[in-house]
Amino acid sequence: MTRREKQASETRTDILNAAQKLFAERGYAGTAIADIAAEAGVAVPTVYASVGAKPLLLRHLLDRVDQKAGVAELAAQLVREENPARVLALQVDITRQVAERSGDIIQILSSAAGVEPEMAEAYEAGLERHRAGARATAKRLHALGALPPDRSMTEATAIIATLTSVPVYASMTATFGWSFDRCVEWLNETLAAQLLAHPRRTR
Numbered sequence: 001m002t003r004r005e006k007q008a009s010e011t012r013t014d015i016l017n018a019a020q021k022l023f024a025e026r027g028y029a030g031t032a033i034a035d036i037a038a039e040a041g042v043a044v045p046t047v048y049a050s051v052g053a054k055p056l057l058l059r060h061l062l063d064r065v066d067q068k069a070g071v072a073e074l075a076a077q078l079v080r081e082e083n084p085a086r087v088l089a090l091q092v093d094i095t096r097q098v099a100e101r102s103g104d105i106i107q108i109l110s111s112a113a114g115v116e117p118e119m120a121e122a123y124e125a126g127l128e129r130h131r132a133g134a135r136a137t138a139k140r141l142h143a144l145g146a147l148p149p150d151r152s153m154t155e156a157t158a159i160i161a162t163l164t165s166v167p168v169y170a171s172m173t174a175t176f177g178w179s180f181d182r183c184v185e186w187l188n189e190t191l192a193a194q195l196l197a198h199p200r201r202t203r
Contacts, residue, residue, distance in 0.1 A: 012050045014040045016064075019057045024104040028058065028112035028119070055118050061105050062122065069097035078137065084146035088191045091137040092164055092184055095130070099169035100180050106166045134161035141195060148197040156195050163187055 001009070018039035022031045033054065037044045051057050066072065071094055078090040098106070109126065112119035138156035141147050147156055162168070164187065172178040178186075 008050065011040075011042060011046065015042065015047055015051050016057065016060055019051075020061055020105065020108070023058070023061075023108040023112075028054070028108055029115045055116055058109060058112055058119060059122065062109065062126070065098060065102040065105055068101045069094065071098070075133065075136070079140060081140070082144065084141055084144050084196050085188070085192055087137060087140050087144070087146075088160075088195065089184075089188050091133065091160060092187045092191065094133065095164040095166060095169065096180055096184055099166045099173075103166060103170060107170070130165065131157070131161050134158075134164065138195075146196050146198075148195070151195060159194055160191065163191060 015036060019031070019036045022035055022039055026035075031054075033047050034044055036057070037047050040047070042050075047057075051060055074090055074094045074097070078087055078094075081087045081090060106126070109119060109123050113123040114120075135153075135157045137160050138147075138153045141156060142153050147153070168187075169180070169183055172183045172186075173180060
């Protein structure tokens with residue numbers, strides 16, 4: 001990487017960090033490109049040239065979510081895992097990492113969805129990715145013969161998707177003051193009770 005490329009990359013990172021901070025503090029609709037430029041210490045044209053308009057800024061922030069949470073690595077472990085309780089624990093941990101490291105970005109997208117049709121589509125796409133992850137977890141449990149006889153994969157998917165959603169973590173931590181560790185403990189216990197025919201230890 002040349003010196004110029006390095007400077008451009010650093011400027012881009014500064015702009016995205018500024019956008020994330022201000023979107024979280026003021027909301028998507030309440031933040032102007034000029035505010036982001038001032039926070040990042042650059043000119044307004046630099047924001048457009050380096051990253052783009054507000055919708056593009058938010059899309060680039062969304063790209064950070066899975067990367068910061070290590071989703072790909074955890075998902076790869078999940079589909080190889082032989083212990084059903086560990087399968088559930090990995091699903092719980094995926095959303096825990098997203099909620100703990102990028103919960104502000106998810107909240108920003110949720111608020112932006114109300115004012116930008118493009119962001120509404122992005123938000124729905126994110127929800128569908130979460131549902132797809134829940135379906136993959138239910139499928140893995142089914143393949144391991146772990147689901148109770150009276151629990152369909154459709155029901156299992158609904159339970160997993162609902163209980164491991166970012167809003168559930170946000171409610172438990174922000175509203176009720178639970179730690180993320182306590183959330184994980186409760187979710188693991190609850191999901192095992194609901195979805196495993198013979199609950200086993202996660203280790």
